[in-house]
Amino acid sequence: MADVQTSLYQVIQSLLESKKYSTLRDMLSTLNPVDIAAVFQDLPELSLPLLFRLLPKELAADAFVEMDEDAQELLIKGFSDRELKDVVNELYVDDAVDLVEEMPASVVKRILQQTSPDMRKMINEILKYPEDSAGSIMTIEYVSLRPKMTVDEALQRIRRTGVDKETIYTCYVTSEDRRLLGIVTAKSLLLTPGDARIEDIMEDNVISVNTFTDQEQVALMFNKYGFLALPVVDQEDRLVGIVTVDDAIDVMTEETTEDIEKMAAIVPSDKPYLKTGIFATYRQRIPWLLILMISATFTGLIIQSFESALAVVPALIAFIPMLMDSGGNSGSQASVTVIRGLSLNEIEFSDLPRVLWKEFRVAILCSATLVAANFVKLLLIDRVSLQVDLVVCLTLFCVIIIAKLVGCSLPMFAKKLKLDPAVMASPFITTIVDALALLTYFAIAATIIGL
Amino acid sequence: MADVQTSLYQVIQSLLESKKYSTLRDMLSTLNPVDIAAVFQDLPELSLPLLFRLLPKELAADAFVEMDEDAQELLIKGFSDRELKDVVNELYVDDAVDLVEEMPASVVKRILQQTSPDMRKMINEILKYPEDSAGSIMTIEYVSLRPKMTVDEALQRIRRTGVDKETIYTCYVTSEDRRLLGIVTAKSLLLTPGDARIEDIMEDNVISVNTFTDQEQVALMFNKYGFLALPVVDQEDRLVGIVTVDDAIDVMTEETTEDIEKMAAIVPSDKPYLKTGIFATYRQRIPWLLILMISATFTGLIIQSFESALAVVPALIAFIPMLMDSGGNSGSQASVTVIRGLSLNEIEFSDLPRVLWKEFRVAILCSATLVAANFVKLLLIDRVSLQVDLVVCLTLFCVIIIAKLVGCSLPMFAKKLKLDPAVMASPFITTIVDALALLTYFAIAATIIGL
Numbered sequence: 090m091a092d093v094q095t096s097l098y099q100v101i102q103s104l105l106e107s108k109k110y111s112t113l114r115d116m117l118s119t120l121n122p123v124d125i126a127a128v129f130q131d132l133p134e135l136s137l138p139l140l141f142r143l144l145p146k147e148l149a150a151d152a153f154v155e156m157d158e159d160a161q162e163l164l165i166k167g168f169s170d171r172e173l174k175d176v177v178n179e180l181y182v183d184d185a186v187d188l189v190e191e192m193p194a195s196v197v198k199r200i201l202q203q204t205s206p207d208m209r210k211m212i213n214e215i216l217k218y219p220e221d222s223a224g225s226i227m228t229i230e231y232v233s234l235r236p237k238m239t240v241d242e243a244l245q246r247i248r249r250t251g252v253d254k255e256t257i258y259t260c261y262v263t264s265e266d267r268r269l270l271g272i273v274t275a276k277s278l279l280l281t282p283g284d285a286r287i288e289d290i291m292e293d294n295v296i297s298v299n300t301f302t303d304q305e306q307v308a309l310m311f312n313k314y315g316f317l318a319l320p321v322v323d324q325e326d327r328l329v330g331i332v333t334v335d336d337a338i339d340v341m342t343e344e345t346t347e348d349i350e351k352m353a354a355i356v357p358s359d360k361p362y363l364k365t366g367i368f369a370t371y372r373q374r375i376p377w378l379l380i381l382m383i384s385a386t387f388t389g390l391i392i393q394s395f396e397s398a399l400a401v402v403p404a405l406i407a408f409i410p411m412l413m414d415s416g417g418n419s420g421s422q423a424s425v426t427v428i429r430g431l432s433l434n435e436i437e438f439s440d441l442p443r444v445l446w447k448e449f450r451v452a453i454l455c456s457a458t459l460v461a462a463n464f465v466k467l468l469l470i471d472r473v474s475l476q477v478d479l480v481v482c483l484t485l486f487c488v489i490i491i492a493k494l495v496g497c498s499l500p501m502f503a504k505k506l507k508l509d510p511a512v513m514a515s516p517f518i519t520t521i522v523d524a525l526a527l528l529t530y531f532a533i534a535a536t537i538i539g540l
Numbered sequence: 541m542a543d544v545q546t547s548l549y550q551v552i553q554s555l556l557e558s559k560k561y562s563t564l565r566d567m568l569s570t571l572n573p574v575d576i577a578a579v580f581q582d583l584p585e586l587s588l589p590l591l592f593r594l595l596p597k598e599l600a601a602d603a604f605v606e607m608d609e610d611a612q613e614l615l616i617k618g619f620s621d622r623e624l625k626d627v628v629n630e631l632y633v634d635d636a637v638d639l640v641e642e643m644p645a646s647v648v649k650r651i652l653q654q655t656s657p658d659m660r661k662m663i664n665e666i667l668k669y670p671e672d673s674a675g676s677i678m679t680i681e682y683v684s685l686r687p688k689m690t691v692d693e694a695l696q697r698i699r700r701t702g703v704d705k706e707t708i709y710t711c712y713v714t715s716e717d718r719r720l721l722g723i724v725t726a727k728s729l730l731l732t733p734g735d736a737r738i739e740d741i742m743e744d745n746v747i748s749v750n751t752f753t754d755q756e757q758v759a760l761m762f763n764k765y766g767f768l769a770l771p772v773v774d775q776e777d778r779l780v781g782i783v784t785v786d787d788a789i790d791v792m793t794e795e796t797t798e799d800i801e802k803m804a805a806i807v808p809s810d811k812p813y814l815k816t817g818i819f820a821t822y823r824q825r826i827p828w829l830l831i832l833m834i835s836a837t838f839t840g841l842i843i844q845s846f847e848s849a850l851a852v853v854p855a856l857i858a859f860i861p862m863l864m865d866s867g868g869n870s871g872s873q874a875s876v877t878v879i880r881g882l883s884l885n886e887i888e889f890s891d892l893p894r895v896l897w898k899e900f901r902v903a904i905l906c907s908a909t910l911v912a913a914n915f916v917k918l919l920l921i922d923r924v925s926l927q928v929d930l931v932v933c934l935t936l937f938c939v940i941i942i943a944k945l946v947g948c949s950l951p952m953f954a955k956k957l958k959l960d961p962a963v964m965a966s967p968f969i970t971t972i973v974d975a976l977a978l979l980t981y982f983a984i985a986a987t988i989i990g991l
Contacts, residue, residue, distance in 0.1 A: 119745045120745070121745070121747060121765060123764055123765050123766075244730065247730055248730055248731060251727065251730060251731055252731055257726075257727050257730065258709050258726065258727075258768075275708075275709065275726055275730070276702065276708050276709075279695065279698055279699055279702060279708065279726070280698075280699060280702055280703055294570045294571070294572070296572060311789065312789055312790075312793055313574055314572060314574050315574075315786035315789070317709075317768065317785070334768070334785055334789075335766035338762065338763055338766070338785075338789065338792070339763075341789070341792065341793075342763055342792075342884065345796050346880055346884075348800075349799075349800065349803075349876060349880050350876070350877070350880075352800075352803075352876070353872050353873050353875075353876035353877070353965075353966065354869055354872065354873060355873050355876070355877065361881065361884075361886045362877050362878070362880075362881045362886060362887060362895075363881070363886065363887065363891065363894065363895075363898075367898060367901045367902050367905065368905070370898070370902045371902050371905040371906060374870075374873050374902065374906055375905070375906055375909055375910075377869070377873075378866065378869055378870060378873075378906055378909075378910060379909070379910065379913060381865060381866070381869050382862060382865070382866045382910055382913070382914065383913075383917075385861050385862040385865040385866065386862060386917075388861035388862070388865075389858040389859055389860075389861055389862050390858070392857055392858045392860070392861065393855075393857075393858040396854050396857065396858075399854075399857065400851065400854065403847050403850075403851065404844075406843055406844075406847065406850065406857065407840040407841070407843045407844040407847075408840055409840075409843070409860070409861075410836050410839035410840055410843065410860075410864065410974055410978075411833060411836040411837060411839070411840050413861065413864075414832060414833070414836040414839075414967075414970065414971060414974065415829065415832070415833045415836065417967075417970070418805055418828070418829055418832050418967045419825075419829060421804045421805065421966065421967065422804050422805060422806050422825050422828075422829075424804075425800060425801070425803070425804035425806070426801070426804070426806065426813050427813070429797055429800050429801075429813075430812065430813045430814070433793070433797075433812075435812045435813060435814065436813060436814065440814065443814065444813075444814075447814075447818060447821070450818045451818050451821045451822050451825065454818065454819070454822040454826070455822060455825055455826055455829055458826055458829075458830070459826075459829060459830065459833055462830060462833070462834075463833065466834075466837075514804075515804065515872065515966045515967075516865075516868075516869045516872065516966075519865065519868070520865060523861055523865065527861075
């Protein structure tokens with residue numbers, strides 16, 4: 090909860106207690122709907138319907154959209170049919186779809202009953218696209234123009250129909266059969282003489298996405314091109330909707346959180362941390378903990394099989410954590426860098442040789458530095474024998490190189506195999522590198538000390 | 541390099557070799573400047589100036605902005621003064637500032653010589669703001685309106701001055717002394733009768749940021765409110781510039797990459813992976829590797845001091861990796877979740893008790909599951925003694941709980957101390973948890989087995 094919200098919360102609480110409803114109404118009307126939603130969610134459930142009814146109609150609908158699903162459900166259950174109708178008919182189609190997707194079936198039934206037939210048709214249209222596709226996040230409320238219109242006619246059309254459109258700043262020029270011919274920005278409409286024809290001023294090399302394009306790719310296109318909206322076409326190249334930049338930003342944040350969670354061995358969830366119940370959080374975390382615990386058993390087995398050797402030179406045991414951790418950290422650095430590059434489309438599978446060659450050289454530099462520091466420390470501070478020092482340093486050298494190469498290549502192979510590269514991050518890499526580090530350690534020890 | 545770019549690259553290469561310049565020109569003119577920049581960067585350096593000169597003037601400037609600094613420097617060095625002037629004067633001020641910040645001093649001197657005095661003044665204005673502040677990413681090319689204007693007058697003003705503005709979709713209503721009074725969107729200008737007064741239709745509860753607001757906070761506000769632009773005011777509340785959503789998206793991506801790098805013990809860089817030289821990558825990675833290697837020494841010391849105990853019950857050694865890894869993974873899950881929550885402003889320091897209580901309960905569930913699985917496995921598969929089994933399982937139980945509590949609280953304390961929470965991620969947590977895990981292990985072993 091941010092500071093501003095905390096103080097707002099207190100003001101609203103005290104106005105509510107002293108029943109100063111008209112002051113409350115005036116104050117709420119000056120707020121941004123996002124802030125209203127944030128504060129309302131934190132207030133006692135009982136006061137929510139009362140406060141909501143104080144809001145002017147349009148602001149109420151805008152704030153409603155921004156609330157979390159628990160608050161929305163609570164409000165809808167308290168609404169009369171009339172109130173529900175008012176809110177639902179103020180929604181943009183994409184927000185209505187989100188609502189329908191999140192509410193339990195009984196609530197959805199009531200919502201759809203209060204929705205105009207047109208709106209219901211549009212909602213069903215969008216609901217049929219797969220989750221996380223461009224189709225599922227688009228809106229179908231855009232401004233369409235015809236190529237033969239003049240700029241004045243286009244502006245008139247915007248004035249007539251614009252109020253219900255999610256954006257009027259990019260207009261879409263379509264043919265009779267809804268094929269996308271070009272786009273015209275509101276800026277060029279405003280800066281061009283009124284008698285110019287749309288077909289003469291439109292941009293006709295339009296970048297669009299398909300209804301089935303993954304939402305992550307859609308978000309990346311906004312990132313790359315700096316668009317305010319992106320048209321979505323169907324398999325026959327007909328315009329079916331648009332994605333606006335605010336929705337693309339939501340997707341970006343959501344997908345990045347998902348990546349970060351996967352990198353930390355967490356099964357992603359789309360709820361904020363503090364809103365997730367402890368069983369849900371447990372279910373997000375336990376699968377990878379179990380898998381990784383069992384994998385770590387192999388590392389234990391390796392140690393076990395060298396127990397007798399360790400008994401001969403017990404000094405070797407003390408360096409196991411350092412070797413495993415340094416390997417794990419080196420591998421994580423490489424894997425996380427590559428995973429981020431892959432998800433920003435900066436790296437592709439065809440770059441593998443370049444990446445391996447680069448990581449190899451970086452690994453040589455890193456391991457040389459670490460080995461130098463370690464060699465001196467082992468001799469002067471730990472005062473181990475030169476033989477042990479050599480074993481540890483040589484192992485460290487090899488482990489860093491192995492870790493970097495494994496770390497950078499596994500995410501790329503995962504991508505190639507259409508698996509999620511983000512899973513190949515620290516925890517997974519660490520487990521593999523641990524085992525490799527120990528095998529290397531004992532092999533080198535056997536050679537040099539002759540165990 | 542994306543697939544589309546690869547094929548574009550080949551087409552351009554072959555047109556270039558067969559000297560079909562006019563075809564090349566026609567083809568390039570249909571492309572988005574972002575794609576032109578991407579392909580040009582991958583072409584042989586020698587052909588860059590030639591290709592650039594084929595582009596229509598405005599497209600050339602747009603593509604120039606999208607190129608990386610190496611390509612920009614190369615082009616500028618080949619430009620005549622005339623050409624440089626043409627490009628520079630097509631730039632928006634914020635892009636010109638980026639250019640000046642990235643080029644070496646000698647190039648900057650040439651750029652400023654070819655810049656109009658007005659533009660030079662604006663560039664210097666922005667350059668004085670600290671790096672990563674709202675002031676440093678804003679543009680000062682916005683549409684300003686006066687409260688007493690009518691809608692028609694406002695539209696006329698946009699038609700007259702709009703072509704050079706970064707956005708005309710949000711207009712800023714200011715007083716004589718440049719104080720920000722309100723905002724009007726192009727949408728409301730288009731949908732309101734022409735004789736209405738601006739002061740009557742403007743939104744006067746404006747959310748703005750200060751020139752010194754951190755750019756990450758600016759980006760979060762776009763994320764939260766879905767704005768297309770955000771006004772930037774100075775200490776006296778005078779409007780000095782605006783940040784547009786495309787720049788906010790760049791900041792978002794950049795800051796997230798930085799967070800992810802820090803979480804993987806990498807010193808952040810703002811260059812894409814494949815563009816970073818090996819020495820630069822080495823310098824990003826070696827500091828944390830060294831620090832963490834030295835910290836891991838403490839873990840080694842703990843093992844060393846228990847060497848005699850381990851010699852008595854050597855079976856205990858084999859479970860060290862499993863205990864350390866499970867602890868590390870549990871801690872990482874908690875820390876990464878909290879770090880992400882902190883950077884999205886979903887969690888604040890005041891939530892610490894809630895977070896600790898939640899993590900404690902999740903930890904109990906996770907450790908109970910892991911211990912159950914482990915207890916059975918140790919008895920049936922590893923066939924250790926019940927005593928050893930008890931020691932391992934009890935340690936595991938404690939380690940998971942310690943790891944979760946340490947993992948969730950360290951990032952929050954870091955934030956409170958104005959340090960970067962992202963540093964308190966997997967590698968750092970792992971090192972701490974490793975040491976705590978071993979101390980717990982040996983303490984429990986001493987108690988139960990009586991070493």
